[in-house]
Amino acid sequence: MIYTIYLDTLGACFLCSLISFRLHYPIHLKLFSLSLGLGLVTEILAVYVIKHYHLSNNYLIYSSYMLVEYCLYAVYFKFIIHGSKARQFISAFLMAFPVVWIITTFYIFHKNGWNSYVVLFGDAFTIAMCIVYFREVFISDQLIDFKVSPEFWIAAALLIFSCCELPITGILNYLAVKYQKEALLLEDVLQLLNIFMYLIIIYAYLCRLLTNTTKYL
Numbered sequence: 776m777i778y779t780i781y782l783d784t785l786g787a788c789f790l791c792s793l794i795s796f797r798l799h800y801p802i803h804l805k806l807f808s809l810s811l812g813l814g815l816v817t818e819i820l821a822v823y824v825i826k827h828y829h830l831s832n833n834y835l836i837y838s839s840y841m842l843v844e845y846c847l848y849a850v851y852f853k854f855i856i857h858g859s860k861a862r863q864f865i866s867a868f869l870m871a872f873p874v875v876w877i878i879t880t881f882y883i884f885h886k887n888g889w890n891s892y893v894v895l896f897g898d899a900f901t902i903a904m905c906i907v908y909f910r911e912v913f914i915s916d917q918l919i920d921f922k923v924s925p926e927f928w929i930a931a932a933l934l935i936f937s938c939c940e941l942p943i944t945g946i947l948n949y950l951a952v953k954y955q956k957e958a959l960l961l962e963d964v965l966q967l968l969n970i971f972m973y974l975i976i977i978y979a980y981l982c983r984l985l986t987n988t989t990k991y992l
Contacts, residue, residue, distance in 0.1 A: 928979035
């Protein structure tokens with residue numbers, strides 16, 4: 776039930792994000808829209824593989840998606856963050872993250888294990904970049920109307936979700952082995968957090984229409 780609502784919300788979020796192409800939003804919002812579309816395709820593919828190929832799990836599909844997802848987040852933040860040190864850090868992340876992914880996926884957790892290290896590494900990076908972005912926004916001389924700022928709401932959504940997901944992911948593998956009921960409950964919590972995040976992102980893409988501010992400055 777929760778997964779169905781999550782999938783519907785993700786689909787609605789992706790469809791709403793396509794407005795960025797119609798209204799000529801900046802390229803970073805179009806890029807983020809593509810990451811949403813990729814997430815939707817991944818979810819559909821993960822279900823299809825389990826149903827039709829009778830595999831024990833679909834971890835490799837999700838792990839492969841996370842490699843692309845966090846790299847797209849990094850490129851997105853590189854567009855909206857202006858500090859030179861932060862941008863250098865993002866470039867370093869883009870070089871290091873694929874290496875971390877390969878080592879953890881094939882040598883630590885292997886293809887059939889849930890790669891929690893990639894999530895921890897990616898979420899920690901996302902949280903750091905959201906904080907850097909908010910710092911730049913709050914000390915900037917340029918006035919920003921948060922009501923009509925898609926970047927602000929996307930960063931808020933990512934920050935809330937990543938801060939909640941990071942500690943849950945850190946203990947999920949252990950709970951899956953020792954306390955399966957608690958692990959399943961936390962998975963439901965993650966789905967609810969996903970739904971909340973995507974609802975905020977829907978607003979991020981529609982906020983200019985809702986406030987009759989279609990021109991992007």
